[in-house]
Amino acid sequence: MNMKDRPTDVDQRPAEKVEIAIRLDSELLEQIQHLTNDPSKVIEVAIRQWLRGDVPRDDELTRNPVRRAIPPRGEWND
Template identity: 75%
Template sequence: MNMREKTTKAENTPADKVEIAVRLDSELLEQIQHLTNDPSKVIEVAIRQWLRGEILRDDELTRTPVRTPVPPRGEWND
């Protein structure tokens, strides 16, 4: 088998795609694989959302709302 007979995933992908190597935490990859068998699609969509600013950050959901200070007793509509 010579070099010309070998095919790689990069040769089978569409022309507008580029193959890269990414190091991920094994637990994160396991969570992604629960969503799909193609982790590259999940990563691609996440990057597109991040670049467009569409990601709803988790820390925005868990922070405590800012409360306006309550005036001392006796200062309400006196």
């Protein structure tokens, strides 16, 4: 493989970045900053996953209620 066969940085450049202002809970931002010095990257990855549907939601609206069997009469105190 010679230099002409290698992909260039131009071929693999990332999409143009746009700066926006968002409001976050200060505690949430503090937790993100414990993970990385670049919170925007964490937020970008989370949005991409959410848009693709990669992350299953786990909140009260998506959970199915768990039905528990009630024991027959007379077995309550066993």
